[in-house]
Amino acid sequence: MKKAVITGASSGLGYQIASSLIEKGVKVINLSRTECDLNVTNIKVDLSNHKSTINAIEQVKKDHHDVDLLVLCAGVMHRHFVGDTPLEEVDSDFSINVSSSIKFTDGLISLIRKNKGDIVIVGSTSSFVTYGETSVYNAAKHAILGYIKSLQVELKKENVRVIGFHPGGFQSQLHIKAGSDLNQKELMDPKHLAKLLMTILELPRSVQVSEIILDRKKAAIK
Numbered sequence: 504m505k506k507a508v509i510t511g512a513s514s515g516l517g518y519q520i521a522s523s524l525i526e527k528g529v530k531v532i533n534l535s536r537t538e539c540d541l542n543v544t545n546i547k548v549d550l551s552n553h554k555s556t557i558n559a560i561e562q563v564k565k566d567h568h569d570v571d572l573l574v575l576c577a578g579v580m581h582r583h584f585v586g587d588t589p590l591e592e593v594d595s596d597f598s599i600n601v602s603s604s605i606k607f608t609d610g611l612i613s614l615i616r617k618n619k620g621d622i623v624i625v626g627s628t629s630s631f632v633t634y635g636e637t638s639v640y641n642a643a644k645h646a647i648l649g650y651i652k653s654l655q656v657e658l659k660k661e662n663v664r665v666i667g668f669h670p671g672g673f674q675s676q677l678h679i680k681a682g683s684d685l686n687q688k689e690l691m692d693p694k695h696l697a698k699l700l701m702t703i704l705e706l707p708r709s710v711q712v713s714e715i716i717l718d719r720k721k722a723a724i725k
């Protein structure tokens with residue numbers, strides 16, 4: 504790994520992944536609305552906005568020919584019962600959780616191919632099971648799982664690894680911003696998740712971990 508592009512490294516899991524990569528000497532480019540305060544290059548982007556997303560992809564392509572790791576981690580979750588969803592939020596949430604990852608992958612695939620790199624897409628346990636009150640989020644995470652699987656089929660014969668990374672509940676701003684009453688102390692520590700991702704990325708390139716699901720073991724969390 505030489506240079507990584509990460510969406511959503513200003514906070515939460517993306518921040519911990521960026522921190523772990525920096526420790527390993529990898530140069531990190533963060534894409535989010537607010538800056539990541541680690542030693543990274545920040546590119547400002549609003550992933551709910553098509554033009555902003557395309558501009559950010561073009562900037563990466565122009566300035567960073569040596570990118571060999573793409574981590575698509577940015578995400579947003581809102582809680583509404585069906586019938587109460589602000590309808591403009593549907594497109595915006597899909598754009599951040601699904602479409603922007605497709606656009607980044609498509610836009611940067613030539614660099615990743617050239618540099619024999621890896622693509623990590625952060626889904627969720629919500630890619631496999633559904634929870635009440637977060638139907639748009641669940642639908643988006645199921646959709647991104649479909650994209651990950653399609654990519655793995657398309658790139659099967661190429662030296663590009665596609666890793667679907669699917670955690671359960673961990674400590675971050677996501678649930679807080681969504682107004683969830685989940686106790687943060689009962690959630691996983693994103694540092695542990697980032698540590699596991701480093702191990703996966705450091706495996707020989709002949710090994711692709713296609714799908715990793717990290718369930719929260721609530722009974723063991725003090």
Ligand SMILES: NC(=O)c1ccc[n+]([C@@H]2O[C@H](COP(=O)([O-])OP(=O)(O)OC[C@H]3O[C@@H](n4cnc5c(N)ncnc54)[C@H](OP(=O)(O)O)[C@@H]3O)[C@@H](O)[C@H]2O)c1
Nearest residue numbers: 511513515516535536537550577578627672673675676677
């Ligand atoms: N926390 C959990 O329990 C959990 C469980 C399973 C999966 N996940 C997934 O893990 C990933 C990371 O989430 P997190 O829990 O670490 O949440 P977080 O702390 O809220 O971080 C979300 C990141 O996404 C970025 N982002 C959100 N909206 C954006 C926008 N419009 N444009 C650009 N960037 C945007 C944020 O940056 P700015 O606000 O600076 O733009 C931030 O860096 C997400 O894909 C989430 O679905 C989370």
